[in-house]
Amino acid sequence: MTAETRVQTPPMPTGARPLRNEVAGHFYGRGKTKLGFLECDDGTVLKPVQPQPRGERELEFFKKVFDPDSEDKALIALRPLVPRYLGTVFEYNIQYIRMENVTFPFTCPSIMDIKIGQIAYDPEGNPEKIEKQSKKYKYIQQVGFQILGQRVYSVSSTVTTNCEQTPYWR
Numbered sequence: 001m002t003a004e005t006r007v008q009t010p011p012m013p014t015g016a017r018p019l020r021n022e023v024a025g026h027f028y029g030r031g032k033t034k035l036g037f038l039e040c041d042d043g044t045v046l047k048p049v050q051p052q053p054r055g056e057r058e059l060e061f062f063k064k065v066f067d068p069d070s071e072d073k074a075l076i077a078l079r080p081l082v083p084r085y086l087g088t089v090f091e092y093n094i095q096y097i098r099m100e101n102v103t104f105p106f107t108c109p110s111i112m113d114i115k116i117g118q119i120a121y122d123p124e125g126n127p128e129k130i131e132k133q134s135k136k137y138k139y140i141q142q143v144g145f146q147i148l149g150q151r152v153y154s155v156s157s158t159v160t161t162n163c164e165q166t167p168y169w170r
Helices: 054-065 073-081 127-136
Strands: 016-018 038-040 044-048 085-091 094-100 111-116 145-154 159-164
Touching: 054 073, 054 085, 054 094
Parallel strands: none
Antiparallel strands: 016 038, 038 044, 044 094, 085 094, 111 145, 145 159
C-alpha cells in the first residue's frame, strides 16, 4: 500500500473517544478502515455500520429487536441480552449505530467478545474469504459460537488480563 492509498484515521464525532473497554474487535485508528467503536460521555457507544450487506442486516436486527410495536416473543426475549439500540448517528460521511454502553457504570469491567452463530463468513462473500473465515473459526459450526477474546479484572490483585486472538480461543 502506497502513501497515497493509505487510509487516514477518520475524525471522531463530537463528544466521542475510542472505546477503552474493547477486546478482539475493530479498534479505532487501526485496521484497513481505521474505524472502530467509540464511547460517549452520555453512556452510549457508537459502532460504525459495516459495508453492505452486513451493515444493513445488523441495523435491521437492532431495529426489529427494539421495535416498541413488536409482539414477536423471540425478539422481545433478546432485549435484555443485547445493548439497547438508540438509533443511528451520521457524521463525517460515516454512519454509526448508537447503543447502550453496558460497561459504562463499571471502573474495571470484565468483558468477553463472542461471535454467535454457526457461520462466521458472509454467504455472499468470495470463495477465498469464505475459506479463510472457515479456517479461522473452525469450531463455530460445531458449537454455534466462538470466544474471540476476553479481558478479566481480578479484584484481589487489581490486575487485568487480556486473552484475545490466541490459539486457545480459536
